[in-house]
């Protein structure tokens with residue numbers, strides 16, 4: 447089956463955020479990030495809003511959680527988070543040593559869903 | 564954070580005063596399943612049924628340049644539409660893994676959004692309503708085009724016609740291996756069973772891209 451016809455006129459508004467125009471490939475809607483430390487006074491207003499969400503938080507937030515909390519478009523937040531990871535303000539949570547290297551995402555999701563019914 | 568006033572520190576609310584539910588510090592991995600389908604087919608209901616946190620909503624503005632024949636000046640108008648996406652979250656694997664569920668509108672004119680937002684999804688659950696099976700075609704076309712594996716679940720609305728499975732498969736143009744199941748999106752267990760059916764299928768038909776680890 448061939449893909450649906452692309453509508454070339456349907457685009458998202460162009461965004462430039464913190465010097466970045468594209469999100470990192472590994473920064474997706476579901477990507478969880480945690481705050482690192484560092485001065486935020488050089489950041490733009492939206493980036494500061496992101497960092498303020500993490501103030502005092504014991505845990506992370508996914509890109510989608512940030513977009514919902516700040517009422518920003520998820521495409522913008524992907525870019526903001528990407529640049530805040532570049533600058534070291536945000537990072538990916540690091541797996542504990544006992545996190546098996548062969549952690550099988552699909553098997554864990556299946557096991558997790560089955561445990562709920 | 565350096566710039567955050569100390570009064571913010573204990574304050575676990577967003578700028579509109581709603582509580583922010585943080586991902587537990589134990590979570591080091593996350594994954595995404597997309598729930599798609601036509602208008603009013605039960606996407607929001609399903610996400611609300613299974614999510615362990617209050618479902619949230621994001622809004623993405625998209626601009627459509629309309630070049631209608633009635634545009635006498637010949638300059639394209641731009642109309643901005645806002646596409647709303649709901650999502651919820653389930654924690655699993657002893658708190659190490661967060662599974663996010665995103666409701667994406669199935670209309671094919673939202674394809675650019677899909678490319679961005681469905682990228683990296685484990686798979687998709689397509690909801691269908693037998694009163695309007697054609698409404699599922701856009702979502703199915705988007706998924707086929709993007710190579711995202713999916714299962715179909717018929718959401719059973721009162722008074723909706725019932726068809727033999729073979730007829731449903733033909734009407735939806737499903738591959739023989741594609742799972743076709745039934746659910747009541749208002750029911751948590753029923754919704755979870757549909758997600759299990761999808762995930763079982765994914766473990767048997769996993770695309771190579773999924774073998775790469777992902778956070």
Ligand SMILES: Nc1nc2c(ncn2[C@@H]2O[C@H](COP(=O)(O)OP(=O)(O)OP(=O)(O)O)[C@@H](O)[C@H]2O)c(=O)[nH]1
Nearest residue numbers: 601602603604605606607608719720721747748749
């Ligand atoms: N009887 C019945 N009603 C349902 C079921 N699922 C959803 N509904 C109802 O159908 C209506 C639409 O459901 P939603 O969950 O809002 O559908 P949606 O796909 O999110 O709709 P849009 O976001 O507008 O495209 C609501 O009034 C639900 O209560 C179901 O399984 N059975």
Ligand SMILES: [Mg+2]
Nearest residue numbers: 606607649666
């Ligand atoms: Mg909805």
